Amino acid sequence: MINIILVDDHHIVRQGIRTLLEIETDITVIGETDQQEELVHFIETGKVADVIIIDINMPAIDGITLTESIKKSYPSIHIIVLSMMDHEKYVAQAFKAGANAFLIKNVSRDELLFSIRFVAQGEYYICSEISMKLLHQAMKVIPLQAPVKIEELQINNREMEVLALTADGFTNQEIAERLFTSKRTVEGYRQSLLEKTGARNTAALIKYAFRNELLK
Numbered sequence: 001m002i003n004i005i006l007v008d009d010h011h012i013v014r015q016g017i018r019t020l021l022e023i024e025t026d027i028t029v030i031g032e033t034d035q036q037e038e039l040v041h042f043i044e045t046g047k048v049a050d051v052i053i054i055d056i057n058m059p060a061i062d063g064i065t066l067t068e069s070i071k072k073s074y075p076s077i078h079i080i081v082l083s084m085m086d087h088e089k090y091v092a093q094a095f096k097a098g099a100n101a102f103l104i105k106n107v108s109r110d111e112l113l114f115s116i117r118f119v120a121q122g123e124y125y126i127c128s129e130i131s132m133k134l135l136h137q138a139m140k141v142i143p144l145q146a147p148v149k150i151e152e153l154q155i156n157n158r159e160m161e162v163l164a165l166t167a168d169g170f171t172n173q174e175i176a177e178r179l180f181t182s183k184r185t186v187e188g189y190r191q192s193l194l195e196k197t198g199a200r201n202t203a204a205l206i207k208y209a210f211r212n213e214l215l216k
Contacts, residue, residue: 001028002028002116002117003028003030003049003050004030004049004051004053005030005033005049006018006032006033006053007032007039007052007063008032008054008082010034010055011034013055014034017029017053017082017112020112024113027113030042034058034059035059036058036060036061036066039066043074049077051078051120052070053079053082054066054082055082056081056083056085063081064090064093064094065097067094067098067099070098072098075098078122080099080100080101080102080103080125082104083102086104086130088134091134095124100119100122100124101125102125102126103127107127111127154196158179158189159193159196164215167206167209172190190205193205197209
């Protein structure tokens with residue numbers, strides 16, 4: 001049996017969730033509140049909670065701060081943050097505070113039930129809508145094409161040395177001294193790198209090198 005405590009400042013929301021959960025044979029709502037003190041009282045008076053479903057917006061204390069407080073005192077309790085706010089910063093803050101799951105309030109009944117049972121086993125979960133949102137954001141940042149290989153660009157070992165030292169902030173003269181060669185030779189290597197990578201300048205060259213994992 002999974003024992004649930006509902007923490008939300010809207011009675012109608014708590015009642016709606018309770019109604020959804022009460023017909024499940026393996027889930028029991030053992031308490032509901034909108035106050036931190038009452039929540040602590042529930043826990044301390046022997047009502048063993050497996051999962052607490054908590055909103056972020058609360059009258060006296062926000063749900064993320066309350067999550068952190070609960071996890072410090074009762075680390076075995078699993079917490080699902082259920083909120084209208086879907087910005088990634090709230091998701092990150094919730095998990096940093098110790099939450100096991102983050103759902104938005106338009107989540108389907110089936111996904112809510114799945115997340116409760118999943119989290120009760122000690123797992124972590126993000127609802128599908130937020131997961132897709134985070135995926136779309138990541139796709140805008142991460143290049144879709146596979147990283148270009150050094151062999152494909154025909155960059156030789158000496159050019160790689162110049163590239164690495166350039167990324168470390170060394171000037172052509174300083175690189176020449178380190179490689180025991182002339183400044184003009186280093187300039188030639190750098191020009192060759194620009195031509196092979198198609199970079200317009202040194203800054204673009206370094207950006208290209210890290211993006212394509214030529215440098216790590």
